[in-house]
Amino acid sequence: NAGVMQNPRHLVRRRGQEARLRCSPVKGHSHVYWYRQLPEEGLKFMVYLQKENIIDESGMPKERFSAEFPKEGPSILRIQQVVRGDSAAYFCASSPTGDGYGYTFGSGTRLTVV
Amino acid sequence: DQQVKQNSPSLSVQEGRISILNCDYTNSMFDYFLWYKKYPAEGPTFLISISSIKDKNEDGRFTVFLNKSAKHLSLHIVPSQPGDSAVYFCAARSGSARQLTFGSGTQLTVLP
Numbered sequence: 121n122a123g124v125m126q127n128p129r130h131l132v133r134r135r136g137q138e139a140r141l142r143c144s145p146v147k148g149h150s151h152v153y154w155y156r157q158l159p160e161e162g163l164k165f166m167v168y169l170q171k172e173n174i175i176d177e178s179g180m181p182k183e184r185f186s187a188e189f190p191k192e193g194p195s196i197l198r199i200q201q202v203v204r205g206d207s208a209a210y211f212c213a214s215s216p217t218g219d220g221y222g223y224t225f226g227s228g229t230r231l232t233v234v
Numbered sequence: 235d236q237q238v239k240q241n242s243p244s245l246s247v248q249e250g251r252i253s254i255l256n257c258d259y260t261n262s263m264f265d266y267f268l269w270y271k272k273y274p275a276e277g278p279t280f281l282i283s284i285s286s287i288k289d290k291n292e293d294g295r296f297t298v299f300l301n302k303s304a305k306h307l308s309l310h311i312v313p314s315q316p317g318d319s320a321v322y323f324c325a326a327r328s329g330s331a332r333q334l335t336f337g338s339g340t341q342l343t344v345l346p
Contacts, residue, residue, distance in 0.1 A: 126277075151332075162323055163278070163325075164336070168332050175332070
């Protein structure tokens, strides 16, 4: 399967813990996007990365959230000191180019903060 | 500020009839529009798109119409099938941005 792989599918964290969400893009895709979907809402852009570079993080909360896409390995979305409001579905998408066309989404990670 | 709006949270249609899903936008810089379909516990899947230089794009049972003056687009599915039951998201992109702006989605239920 050459699709976008996200893991874990479900993640439960207690308030104050750290959450790490992983995304392996489609083979050959070097552009990765993270989106968050809160309950009853649409997907909201968080960050756009290329290998080893953050290109646009305009949708990322200023504190506690960080993202990386290293030269080797998956892209990681990291949430420190999670709060209940972080509970959401986090989707990763990849594309072969950075022009916003040809997105392929993963199945998402559902984060629940208890 | 919701730049892409889907005002109908849900829609029920009889199998074989036409489904019409609507989407409005406010940002006149949007130049490319997409529809995604999403099943529970899965990621969105691309369905069909349209550039702002066109007013219609058709792919099999799916047709997207764009009315730029009204800042309105719609997705027509005909004939509707039970397997079409899913949440449909409208999304838009402006020329300079790489990210998509999504609406809140419409749950389509096709009744057998």
